[in-house]
Amino acid sequence: MNAINDIQAGEIQAGKGLTRALAEQARTLRFEDISAEARLWARQCVLDAIGCTIAGASDALVDILLAEMREQGGAERATVIGHAGKLPAPSAAIVNGAASHALDFDDVNLAMPGHPSVAILPALLALAEERGASGAAVLTAFVAGYELQCRVGKVVAPGHYDGLGFHATATIGSFGAAAACAHLMGLDAETFATALGIAGTQAAGLKSMFGTMCKPLHAGKASYHGYMAAKLAARGFTSRTDVLECGQGFARTHSPDFNPDRAFDAPPNGWYVCNNLFKYHASCYMTHAPIEAARKLREQHGIVPAEIEAIEVQVEEACDRICNIPQPRTGLEAKFSLRLTTAMGLAGVDTSRLATYSEAVAADPELVGLRDKVSFDFRTGIPNTFSAITLRMRNGSAVSAEHDSGKPATDAVAQGKRLEQKFAALVDPVLGADKAARLIVEIGRLETLPDLRGLMALCGA
Numbered sequence: 001m002n003a004i005n006d007i008q009a010g011e012i013q014a015g016k017g018l019t020r021a022l023a024e025q026a027r028t029l030r031f032e033d034i035s036a037e038a039r040l041w042a043r044q045c046v047l048d049a050i051g052c053t054i055a056g057a058s059d060a061l062v063d064i065l066l067a068e069m070r071e072q073g074g075a076e077r078a079t080v081i082g083h084a085g086k087l088p089a090p091s092a093a094i095v096n097g098a099a100s101h102a103l104d105f106d107d108v109n110l111a112m113p114g115h116p117s118v119a120i121l122p123a124l125l126a127l128a129e130e131r132g133a134s135g136a137a138v139l140t141a142f143v144a145g146y147e148l149q150c151r152v153g154k155v156v157a158p159g160h161y162d163g164l165g166f167h168a169t170a171t172i173g174s175f176g177a178a179a180a181c182a183h184l185m186g187l188d189a190e191t192f193a194t195a196l197g198i199a200g201t202q203a204a205g206l207k208s209m210f211g212t213m214c215k216p217l218h219a220g221k222a223s224y225h226g227y228m229a230a231k232l233a234a235r236g237f238t239s240r241t242d243v244l245e246c247g248q249g250f251a252r253t254h255s256p257d258f259n260p261d262r263a264f265d266a267p268p269n270g271w272y273v274c275n276n277l278f279k280y281h282a283s284c285y286m287t288h289a290p291i292e293a294a295r296k297l298r299e300q301h302g303i304v305p306a307e308i309e310a311i312e313v314q315v316e317e318a319c320d321r322i323c324n325i326p327q328p329r330t331g332l333e334a335k336f337s338l339r340l341t342t343a344m345g346l347a348g349v350d351t352s353r354l355a356t357y358s359e360a361v362a363a364d365p366e367l368v369g370l371r372d373k374v375s376f377d378f379r380t381g382i383p384n385t386f387s388a389i390t391l392r393m394r395n396g397s398a399v400s401a402e403h404d405s406g407k408p409a410t411d412a413v414a415q416g417k418r419l420e421q422k423f424a425a426l427v428d429p430v431l432g433a434d435k436a437a438r439l440i441v442e443i444g445r446l447e448t449l450p451d452l453r454g455l456m457a458l459c460g461a
Contacts, residue, residue, distance in 0.1 A: 018245040018260050022151055023193040026144040026179045031136050031447070034143050038271040039447065040412055042143050044419055047443045048107055048278055049100055049117040050081070050459060051419075055354065055426035056102030057082025061213040065095050065220065078126035079456040082430060089126040093227045097122035097220030101169070103354055104215070104335050105426075108277040108285045109146075110385065110406055111267070112153035112168045113161055115219060116276065119173025120145045123223035124180045127230075128452050133184055135449030141183040143273055145226075149176025150272035154262040155244060156255035161207070162318045166254060170205020170218035177226020185230055190241065197239030198229035200250040210284070211325055211333045268408075275408045278419060281351040283335040284323040285405065289387035290315065290338060292403035294345025297391055301399050305347050305370055310392040313342055314377040316384035324376075331357035342389070343370035352425075431458075 034042070056062065057080075066080065069091035076085065078092035081099060086092065100106055100118035109116045120142060128138045153160075153172045161168045178199035182192045202225040205218040233239070243249050244260075251258040268275055281288050290313055297303050319338060328337040334357045335341075344351050347367060361367065385406030391399050409415040420440055427436035435458055442455045449455060 016245065017242075018155070018263060019196055019242045020189070020193050022148055022244070022263060023179070023182075023196055023241075024189055026148040026183060027187070027189060027192045029140060029144040029147075029183065031140045034140065035270065037269075037412065038143060038273050039139060040416070041271070041273045041276055042139055042146070043443060043446055044278070044412070044416055045107060045117040045146070045273065045276055046121060046139075046142065046446060047423055047440065048419055049121045050439065050443065051423035051426040052103055052106040052118070053081045053096055053100040053122070054430050054459065055105070056099040056216075057430070059099065059102040059216075061102055061216055062095060062099045064213075065098055065217075069095055077130045079129060079460050081459045082461055084461045089130045090224055090227050090231075092126040093123040093223040094220040096125070097223035098216045101216040101219035103282055104284060105279050105282040105354070107279060109150055109153075109272060109275060110277070111150035111157075111272055111275065112172050113157070114153070114168035114172060116146055116149060116173070116176065118219040119149065119169050119222035120176045120180045120226070121223075122220065123177040123227040124184060125452065125456065126223075127181050127184055127227060129456050131184070132451045134451060135446040135455075137184055138452065139447050141180045143271070144183040145176040145178075145180025146273050147271065148179040149173060150267070151263045152176075152244065154265060155259055156251050157257060157259070157262070159257040160255040163256060164254065165207045165321070167205035167207050167209070167215070167218050170222050171203040171254065173219065173222030174199040174203040174225040174229070177223050178229040179226075181226050181230035182233065185234055187230065187234060191233045193241035194237070194239045195229045195233035197241055197243040198232055198237060199225050200243035201239065202229065203250065203254075207322065210322065211328075211330075211336045213332075277406065277408060278415065278422075280418070280422065281341070282354055282357060283341050283351060286315070286319045286323045286384055287335075287338055287341040288405040289385055289403045290342045290389060291345040291351055292405060293387050293389040293401045294342050296401040296403065297389060297399055298346055298348060300401070303346060303391065303399075305366060307394050308346070308370065308373060308391055309394045311342065311346070311370070311374045312377060312390040312392070313338065313374055314379060314388040316382050316386065317378035317380050318384050320376070320378055322384075328362045330359055330362065334358075334362045337371070338376070339371040339374040340367060342374055343367045346370055346391075352422075354426075431461075
């Protein structure tokens with residue numbers, strides 16, 4: 001790998017020079033280096049993230065953040081997606097970042113593990129709008145940040161997320177956003193590594209906040225941290241350039257599993273971005289496999305909820321700490337309830353609809369009855385994207401189904417069509433069908449755009 005030609009493999013395995021090597025790999029990425037397939041996946045990530053941001057822009061948590069950022073004031077240079085007017089670029093990054101994750105409907109990559117695009121894109125769009133950057137420059141910077149954050153995620157897996165309870169979208173995402181912004185700014189090797197150090201010392205976010213407004217805030221803060229890290233580094237702000245591997249650095253303080261050699265694993269399909277997982281249920285990704293298994297049972301066996309005696313759900317034990325709110329009361333809590341989302345799948349509730357996740361649905365007597373029939377078989381050694389469900393029926397019979405939601409699509413073109421349908425469903429009610437269709441076209445030709453002025457104008461209210 002070119003980025004580590006000057007560093008001995010043994011040194012990387014010991015952790016020496018890791019931050020600089022990752023920075024150099026990201027810094028030297030050029031548009032021509034990115035395969036056509038990876039560019040397609042990257043555009044799909046942009047489309048999906050912008051769609052989720054537009055749909056999430058009216059959430060109450062966004063209104064609170066927007067009011068605060070407007071009160072703080074500053075030079076209005078970046079679009080507030082789904083709203084009228086502009087904000088200072090770092091303020092737009094935090095507001096748009098929170099909006100993009102407000103619905104928990106945005107993409108996932110298990111290498112982090114977390115939500116990659118919403119940590120990077122809000123900062124990158126704000127910076128690009130501020131600097132008048134081209135679409136090709138933005139796409140290249142996005143991929144550079146995406147690949148780096150997945151590699152950082154591999155370095156601290158699994159203990160960072162699974163064991164200690166850090167929300168990788170916030171922590172690992174700060175590095176991805178910093179790398180993307182540093183790339184767009186064309187920072188030199190020393191300054192690029194410094195930006196990662198500044199990002200690393202800001203990185204924070206707890207899984208214990210799932211089900212509250214703080215979880216979407218994590219995406220906004222990752223974008224904000226990344227933007228500020230690159231800008232401060234460019235101004236001469238100092239930091240260590242070995243933040244990942246140094247004593248009391250990010251890896252050793254944030255994970256019991258520091259694995260520097262994993263940083264340069266070859267990802268399946270050649271690029272981490274080509275392993276992106278898109279969400280078609282508006283809930284925590286760990287609930288998707290049980291939902292899909294439940295839907296299979298309903299469709300294949302004509303299941304009638306009233307005839308179910310018991311529901312046995314097998315999932316990986318980490319799901320118990322991620323999305324097992326037993327008696328959700330709010331729509332936000334419902335997104336993190338394995339019991340309730342499984343019940344929704346069995347009852348035929350449309351889990352792709354944003355309105356599904358509400359206080360009324362969480363309190364629906366039929367769903368609550370099904371929810372309370374769920375018991376868990378928590379396993380170790382299976383993917384946390386896998387689930388098997390067995391239904392025990394009142395007549396004494398039993399039926400089972402399973403699903404793994406951790407496998408990337410094999411047909412990117414078909415995936416693109418499905419994402420356009422999702423985008424239209426999210427954006428049409430907010431901006432209208434005409435604007436939504438124009439946005440799909442603009443994002444589809446992102447790398448040909450001389451700047452993002454037209455694209456961002458379409459994103460505003």
